Amino acid sequence: MGHTMAEKILATKCGRPEVFPGEFINARVDLVLASELSGVVAIEEFEKIRGARVFDPDKVVLVMDHFTPNKDIKSAEIVKRCKEFARKHGVRFYDVGRAGIQHILLPEKGLVSPGDLIAGADSHTCTYGFLAAFGTGIGSTDAAAAMALGEMWLKVPETVLIEYHGAPPPWVGGKDIILRTIGELGVDGARYQAMEMTGDALQHLSMADRFSMANMAIEAGAKTGLIPADEKTEAFLAARGARPGFVCRSDPDAEFAARYEFDISQFEPYIAVPYLPENVKPVSELAGLEIDQVVIGMCTNGNLEDLRAAASLLKGRKVHPRVRAIIIPGSQQVYLDALREGLLEIFIEADCAVSTPTCGPCLGGHMGVLAAGERCVSTSNRNFRGRMGHPTSEVYLANPYVAAASAIAGAIASPVDVLQGAEAL
């Protein structure tokens, strides 16, 4: 019997010729990752081990990104504690000015390669599947153990195979593909399972598209989201000085827990309505719904390609007077690239606020928290009740084209509406 990508990667990490779904293994990790919020508690736990050293300072990464630049005294104290720990143990530490949102930052720094096992105290660690790496979310206690041991204990997951065919129509990107997929699978459709996303459609999808897709695998409950590496992956890695890694594919006779197929040429821009990412509808069904805020960027759509998409519509137009529009590049590098390309000028001339990289508004932290009853179109990944602020506020998840179009229209709108000048209401 053949094996899936997930099984092959995990087999290499526990030094066995093969592993099977359901087996518990101790696997070597290539990176242990935490933000300031999850990291600070991991540090407290870690320091309980007398004389403990991290297993490899190069493979432990702390990224200050959730409530940074520090939003209040408590946040500042937490970052300070992380910084002290990083200095003491010599681990990789990224703070304001040198950082970004962890999932955009690490691949950019060349720290992620295909076949890596990455244990991150952040649920969106599944993002690294866009580089064919097995990234998975853990808690702070597990992160502490992984920092000490360089190992994690996990159950080998079954794999759900999702094959995408065809080329995406205009205005449809990785975000729409993953939203539609979650809409079909449901928020627990891939619970405890690896989601492998493959098919001929990949040749039409940029690394940024793939990033959005793997990023939201957790929104279907998946342990990880894996996209097989190809020449685009290789080019991405080479440009960032990353190791070529361990490249593998699922065997033709591998066993999958389920298979899904989608013809993405039939897709249209989608939007996930409150309060679950599985509540997916075509944008056209919601057109005209008035909004108060738009946030473009953060991790799910915080890559340069995403900002270009938003800028292509915002260029020469204005954000509707009713709307606050906030642009959050995913990292310092994305910010700089966007600046050099003139994208930031486009945003500012369109009346957008451009923020330093931060997870801030996505989890209701800062830089765009919503008041009671306010409605936001966001390119982030979660629309849970109260996620971005007041419990009665509403978050609608969409791609950057739809978010930009909605900002201009002052209401949920498709890019076509904006291009036709049908500025709603």
Next chain:
Amino acid sequence: MTHFPDIVSHAVLLPEDDVDTDQIIPARFLKVVDKRGLGEALFADWRYRRDGTPDPEFALNRPQAQGAQILLAGRNFGCGSSREHAAWALRGWGLRAVIAPSFADIFRGNALKNGLLPVQIQDEDHQRLVALVQREPAARFTVDLTAQLLVPPAGDPLPFPIDPFSKRCLLEGMDPLTYLLSLEPRIQQYEARHEHTQSA
């Protein structure tokens, strides 16, 4: 962490499906450096009214919920963010077990490391228990971790799964780190031998 004795308790009913960890503990409460003291913030946005007073209608605030050690929840409990704070908040309120037809993966792992037992039962059994607690809020359940059985007040005991390592850690009141610390004498023995080998 404390040992895990049999739990004998009534259950708080919160049968909504897909309760995510942002509901269990909103992000604004995550600015803590240790695991204690989050019980007050558990389900903060559901539990308190706008003036900060408890909403008497919310399940955890009802008189019959007080002292409960068991939460009877819905499907896919604990989905979303990996924040371990969710498990700490549930523990902080006094809960020792959550019964549900399914749990989100990361939450389940976090719960097991913090003395909170996820008790996964079949859908039809779950529906029956929900109906029972709706009828009789004071109905008492026993959770026997050693036997891996949930014993309702009437009817057959319901078996639930748990991996052997997590079970041992819970029964002995250890998390993976205290487990490691318990191995310290063996590590030192090994180190001593290793030192000897090097000097030889």
